[in-house]
Amino acid sequence: MSLTGKTLNEEEFFYGHKACAGCGGSLAVRIALKVLGERAVAVLPAGCMSAVAFNFPQLCFGNNAMISTFAGTASMLTGVEAGLRAQGINDFQAVGFAGDGGTADIGIQALSGAIDRNDNILYICYDNEAYMNTGIQKSSLTPFGAKTTTTPAGENIRGNLRPKKNMFEITAAHGIAYAATASIGFLNDFMNKVEKASKIKGTKYIHVIAPCPTGWGTATDETIDFAKEIVDCGLWYLAEYENDEFILNYKPTEFTDVETYLRKQSRFAQLTDEDIQVVRESRDKKWERIQKNYKVK
C-alpha cells in the first residue's frame, strides 16, 4: 500500500526548528523522517537545515542526527553506516540531507565516492536553487536567469547565466542502486520514493525540489504552489533511475506557461521576453531527451 497523509507515521521528528516560515527544505526533511522513522540516523552538513535545528540547547531532531563538514555529508554518512554495522547493528537507516550547494558543489566529490563504493546510505538533496543559508548566493543548481546576491541582475548581466547541473543523471551515470527526482509539491510521490529507497541496499539518491520563499521572492504560503508549478510547467520532472533504466513518473498532459511560473518570483523579475524564450527552448530540448531516453510510466 502506498503512503499517504493518512497512512504516514504520525510521529514528528523534525520539530521546533528555526527555518523561515514556509520553508520547503524543512518540509522535505520532516516528511522523509516521518517515512524513515525513529531508526533513521541523519547527517546534515553546514547549511539551512543544520543551522535551524542544532543550536544548543535548542535541538530539533527527535531522532539521532549530527552536523557534518560541509564537503563531507556522504563520507560522514558512510562512517556512520560502517560504524554501526561494525558493532553488529543493522536495523537503521543512514540518511543524509544536504542542500543544492552542499550536494552539487562542495559535496559532489564525497557523494561520488560513496556511490562508487555503493555504501548503504540514502542521500537526499533538498534543492532550493541557491546558497540560502548564507544569504542567497549562486550554486551550480541555481537555474538560468535567477538573480542571486552573487549573480546580481544589472544592465550587463541579467542574473545567473548557466543552467542547472543535472545531478540526477550524474548520480545515475555512476550506476547507482537507485536515484529519483521529486518535488515537495508532490509529497505522495516523494514519500513513496523515500520509502522505496529505504528498502534498497546500496546507495540511494533523491533530489527533491524545495522552494525557498526568502530566496525565490515568493510569499510564504506559495511554497507548495511553486513546487507544483515547476513540475507542471516542465522545468522540473518526477523520475526514477534503477536497474540501468530511466523512468518518467509523471508527464503533464500540457505544460503550463513557463513565463507565468517565472514572472511570479522576484528572482526572475529582470528576465526579458528573449530570456524567457531561452528557458522555454531549453525546457523543450530537455523533454525531447526525456521522451527519447526515459521509459514513460
Add this chain to the structure above:
Amino acid sequence: MKPYLRDKVPTTLSEIPDHTAYEAGYLVTKNAGWRNIRPVINLEKCVGCLQCYLYCPDGVISKEENKVRLDYDFCKGCGICKKMCHFDAIQMEVEK
C-alpha cells in the same frame, strides 16, 4: 520521538556537556513570536483530509479525532495550511 519543550536550560559549566552531544529533541524556546497571522481551524468544515497536516513545514498540525489540531507554540503563520485546505476550513487571522 517528537522534540518537546523542557524546563531545564543547561547554563552552568557543569550542566554543559563535555562533548558536542546532547539529548535529541531538546527544545527550550517556542516559535510563536514569529507569527503575525495565525491559522484558525473551523472544525465544522474540517473533513480530516489531512492535506494541511501533510504539507505543514513545521509539523505543527496533528491528527485528532478524524480532524486536526494545531500547536500554536510552534506555528510560524506561513499560511500553507490554509492554501492546502480545499474545504475552506482554515482562516488566517491577524495576531492581536
Add this chain to the structure above:
Amino acid sequence: MAKEFLSGNEAFAYGIRLARPQVISAYPITPQTIVVEKLSEMVEDSSLQAEFIHVESEHSALSCAIGASAVGARAFTATSSQGLLYMAECLTYAAGGRFPIVMMNANRSTALPWNIYGDQRDSLSLLDCGWIQAYAENAQESLDLALMSYYIAEHKKVSTPFMANLDGFVLTHTYEVVEVPEAKQADLFLKPYVTENKLDLSYPKNLAFSVGPDHNTAFKFKEHLGILRAKEAIDEAEHKFNEIFGRQYTGLTESYHADDADYIIITLGSIAGLVRETVDKYREKGEKVGLLRIRYMRPFPNEEIAAVARNAKAIGILEKDISFGNEGTVYTNVNSALQKAGLSIPSSNFIGGLGGRNISEHEIESIFEELKNEKSTVSFLGIGGGEE
C-alpha cells in the same frame, strides 16, 4: 612476544591491528601508503576485523572516521603532508566533537616546492587543531604508540583525537627489529571503546551541534582541559603498558643526560637517535651535554622542559620546521615554557632537515659548539641565520 623485522609504517600497522579498530578510512599518499596497504592486507586475510573504506580524499578519510566515531566505533586513518592539510578542516571538527580517532601522520614536507621527503612542517603547522600530537623515534615506539594511542585518546577524562607522527622515510621506511605483542596481551591492555558521546539508537542524541557566544567558551574550555588531562592518561597508559609488556616509556619527554647538562639539545622524532650518539661522544670527553626528546607536542611538556633547563647554561632547539616570518614552532613553544618558569637562559633555534635534507653528526656537534657561546639565535643548518 614475537620479534619481527619491520619498517616504521609496518610496525604502526601491527600496533593498530592489536588495537582492533572497527572502521579504517584512508586515502593513499607517500610516504604513508605502506601502513594502509598493510592494514588492507590484514583485513583481507581476516587477521583484522574492520570495515576498510576506500575514500576518495583525505577530507573524506577523516570525515568518515568522524562518522564512525560518532556512532561509538573505534576509527583509524592515516595521512601525510598535503593530505593532512587537505583534511585540516576535519581536524578541528574531530577535536571539538571530542572524537578519539587515531591518525598516523607520516611527516613530510609541504608544497611548494613539491617534495615527498620528511620534515615536520605538516603536523607542526596544525598544532593548534586540538589533537594530541606524539612524535615517535623508532619502529618499536611506533608500534607501542599505536596501541597506547587509543588508551589515551579514549580515556574518559581525555576524549581527544590522537595524531601519531613518524618521520617520513627515515622512520616510516626504515626496517628495525621490533617486538610484536600477542593479541591476547594487547586485549588486556586496551578494552573496547565505550562512550556516551555517540548517536545511540536506544537513547537518541543530537551531535556535533552549533553553540552560540554564550556557551561557546565553556565547550572550548572543556576541550582544552581534555587535552591537558591527556598528560595523566599518558602516564597511566605507560605504567599499565610496562606492567603488561615490560617496556617503560617516559611521558611527554625523554631525557638523555639532560638533567645535569650544561648544554641541551631539545628535539623530536627520529633525529634524536643521532643526537643521543653525539651526546655519548661528548660525555666520553667529560663534557656535560644532554638531549631532551619531546615525545608529545600536545599536551606540551612545559614542566619537563623547565625542569631540565633550570640547571643548564644554554639550550638549542633542533626542529624540521619553520614558522615563516618568525622562527621554528617548537622553539616558540619551548621559550614560552622557559618564560613561564621564570628562566632566562639563552636558547637558540636550529632549523634543519627540511624536505628530507640529511642532518649530519658534524652538524649536531656544531650545535653543541654554538650553544657554548650562550647566545640566543635562529639559524638554518647549512645556510646560517636570517637577515637581522
